[in-house]
Amino acid sequence: MEDKKVILSGIRATGQLHLGNYIGALRFFVELAKNPGNKCFYFIANLHTLTTHTDPELLKKSLHGIVLDFLSAGLNPETATIYAQSSIPEITELTWLLSCLTPVNNLMTMPHYKEKGANLGKAESPNAGLLTYPVLMAADILAVKANLVPVGQDQHPHVEMTRELARRFNLRYGQLFPLPDLLEGEGIRLPGLTGHGKMGKSEEGRGVVYLTDSPQIVKGKIRKAATDPQRRTRKDPGDPQICNIFTFHTLFSAPEEIGQLSEGCRTAKIGCIACKDILIGHINEVLGVMRIRRQELEGKGKWFVDEIIHQGGIRAREVIQQTVQEAKELVGVPSY
Ligand code: TYM
Numbered sequence: 001m002e003d004k005k006v007i008l009s010g011i012r013a014t015g016q017l018h019l020g021n022y023i024g025a026l027r028f029f030v031e032l033a034k035n036p037g038n039k040c041f042y043f044i045a046n047l048h049t050l051t052t053h054t055d056p057e058l059l060k061k062s063l064h065g066i067v068l069d070f071l072s073a074g075l076n077p078e079t080a081t082i083y084a085q086s087s088i089p090e091i092t093e094l095t096w097l098l099s100c101l102t103p104v105n106n107l108m109t110m111p112h113y114k115e116k117g118a119n120l121g122k123a124e125s126p127n128a129g130l131l132t133y134p135v136l137m138a139a140d141i142l143a144v145k146a147n148l149v150p151v152g153q154d155q156h157p158h159v160e161m162t163r164e165l166a167r168r169f170n171l172r173y174g175q176l177f178p179l180p181d182l183l184e185g186e187g188i189r190l191p192g193l194t195g196h197g198k199m200g201k202s203e204e205g206r207g208v209v210y211l212t213d214s215p216q217i218v219k220g221k222i223r224k225a226a227t228d229p230q231r232r233t234r235k236d237p238g239d240p241q242i243c244n245i246f247t248f249h250t251l252f253s254a255p256e257e258i259g260q261l262s263e264g265c266r267t268a269k270i271g272c273i274a275c276k277d278i279l280i281g282h283i284n285e286v287l288g289v290m291r292i293r294r295q296e297l298e299g300k301g302k303w304f305v306d307e308i309i310h311q312g313g314i315r316a317r318e319v320i321q322q323t324v325q326e327a328k329e330l331v332g333v334p335s336y
Contacts, residue, residue, distance in 0.1 A: 004037055004038060004039040005037060005038050005039070005147045005148060006038075006039050006041070006144055006145055006146045006147050006148070006178075007029075007032045007033075007038050007039065007040045007041065007146065007147070007148045007149075007150065008040075008041040008042070008043075008140065008141055008144050008146035008148075008149055008180075009025060009028075009029060009041075009042055009043075009149055009150050009151055010042070010043045010044065010045040010048070010085065010137075010140055011025065011026075011042075011044060011045060011066055012044075012045045012046075012048050012049045013044050013045070013046040013049045013053075013059055013062035013063045013066060014049055014052070014053050014062060015058070015062055015065075016062075016065055016069075016210045016211065016212055017065075017066060017069045017210070017211045018199055018200075018208045018209060018210050018211065019190060019199060019208075019209045019210075019211070019283065020152065020189075020190040020198060020199035020200065020208075021069075021152075021211075022073065022211060022286070023188055023190050023251050023252075024151070024152025024153070024187070024188040024189070024190060025150055025151055025152055026069070026070070026073050027073070028150035028183060029042050029070070029073070029075060029080070029150060030073050030074040030075055032148070032150060033075055033076065033079050033080040034079070036079075039081075040079070040080040040081065041080070041081045041083070041144050041146070041316055041319075042070060042075065042080050042081070042082050043082070043083045043084065043085050043140070043312075043316070044062075044063050044066050044067065044083075044084050044085065044309075045085050045137075045140070046059055046062075046063055046084055046085055046086050047085045047086055047091075047092070047136060048085070048133060048136060048137070049062070050129060051116075051127060051129040051130045051133055052116065052130075063084055063309070064302065064305050065212075067082060067305045067308060067309060068294055068297055068298065068305065069211050069212075069290075069294075070082055071293065071294075071297055071308075072211070072290040072291075072293040072294040072297060073211075073290055074289075074293070077308045077311070077312060081312045081315045081316050082308055082309060082312040083309055083312035083313040083315070083316045083317075084309050084313060085140065087309070087310075087313030087316070087317065088143075088313065088316060088317045088320050090143065090317070090320050090321050090323075090324040091136070091139050091140060091143055091320060091324075092136070092139070093324055093328075094139040094142065094143050094320075094323075094324050094327060095132070095135050095136045095138075095139040097169075097327055097328070097331055097333075098135050098138050098139055098142070098165050098169070099132060099135050101165055101168045101169060101172070102132075102135050102161075102165060104131070106161065106164075107131050107132065107134065107135070108131070110133075110134055110157060110158070110161070111154075111157055112130075112133060112134070112154075112157075112158070113126065113130055113131055113133070116130050117130065133158075134157075134158045134161045134162075135165070137155075137158045137162065138158075138161060138162040138165045138166075141159070141162045141180050142162065142165070142166055142169075142177045142180075142323070143319075143320040143323050143324060144316070144319055144320060144323065145176075145177060145178055145323060146178070146180045147178050147180060147181060148180060148181050148182075148183070149162075149180045149181070149182060150182075150183050151182070151183075151187070152187055152188050152189060152190075153186060153187030153188055153189040154187075154189065154198065155187075156182060156187050159180060159182050162180055163179045163180060166178070166179050166180070167179065169327070173327075173330040173331055174330050176323075176326055176327060176330060188251065190247070190248070190251065191244050191247055191248075192207035192208065193206060193207045193208070193209070193221055193222065193224070193225035193226065193244070194206065194207040194225070194226055195225075195226030195244045206221055206224060208221075209221055209222070209283065211287060211290055212291075212294070213287070214291075215284045215287075215288070218280060218283055218284055218287065219280050219284075222245075222276050222279055222280045222283070223273070223276055223280075225244060225245060225276065226244050227243050227244060227245050227272045227275075227276075228240070228242055228243035228246075228265070228272075229242075230242075231243075231265075231268075231272055234268070234271045234272075235268055236268060237265070237266055237267060237268040238265040238266065238268070238272075239265075239266070240261070240262045240265045240266065243265065245272070245275060245276055245279060246261065246262065246265065246275075248279050248283075249261055249275075249278075249279055252279060252282040252283055252286070253278070253279070253282055257278070261275055261278070
């Protein structure tokens with residue numbers, strides 16, 4: 001394991017996965033797991049989910065659905081350790097050690113906390129889990145001594161905070177954690193189809209394309225999606241830089257095609273419907289492969305998924321127990 005690059009990432013169990021999760025994170029999970037030089041840990045962050053979702057049945061259902069999404073996207077449980085965060089109590093133990101190194105002020109300025117707190121309105125106080133969310137995330141990452149964390153743009157501040165916590169821990173108690181890197185570049189942010197904000201699990205309905213949507217549903221949602229508001233008629237030239245659909249093309253289409261679509265939009269040679277139909281084709285190509293795999297997997301029954309997360313939990317816990325033991329020794333609070 002020492003010679004391998006350790007990769008870790010997680011996804012909350014808030015419902016079905018969507019195209020944003022796929023294009024910003026899941027497709028990298030699959031690519032990275034194909035490299036035998038990597039040791040990959042991918043988990044369902046069901047403890048993080050508790051900060052916003054508290055329905056026990058939904059939590060369990062989402063966990064299963066996400067494992068199916070992982071496998072449908074092409075992850076192989078032999079080459080990637082797939083587990084539930086809740087299987088590993090040592091993660092919350094490490095969270096406490098890291099909490100004691102984390103200034104509350106830093107937590108209060110995290111975009112996630114400010115955003116979710118603002119959504120609650122003045123009368124309701126955000127729960128403490130929302131505040132300490134990034135510390136639990138740092139524990140997830142540091143517990144396997146991850147070198148690389150593939151996540152979408154919205155999660156970058158949390159990984160930056162993890163690096164800061166690793167630095168602090170190593171400085172105070174002795175070298176233990178590598179500083180985890182992000183994927184190169186600014187990170188990916190897929191917009192919602194309504195043209196407002198990013199595609200997100202919490203924006204139900206037509207703003208979101210789910211990985212399990214049928215070809216017809218994908219077509220219906222994309223056909224209704226917002227585009228450049230300047231293009232009121234077919235003859236109006238558009239500006240791809242302000243068109244939601246063009247952003248999708250930059251992520252789902254080939255470079256040559258992106259150039260042609262940009263030019264076609266600016267000169268009004270191509271209309272929005274034709275432009276959308278090309279995108280629909282590409283998205284359905286990606287989802288088509290997943291639909292076939294998912295159908296096969298669903299036939300295998302619930303126990304099949306249970307067994308994958310059970311075995312993955314055992315494998316991940318072995319590694320994590322070891323790290324947390326080392327951390328406790330360094331901090332001076334070993335298990336006697
Ligand atoms: P979550 O569940 O919100 O999202 C899972 C992954 O999907 C990415 N993502 C997007 N990427 C691009 N465009 C979008 N519209 C979009 N929406 C979601 C997210 O950036 C993320 O990579 N806190 C994490 C879960 C987590 C975690 C971790 C991740 C817990 N512990 C440790 C990495 C390492 C979260 O809520 O992701």
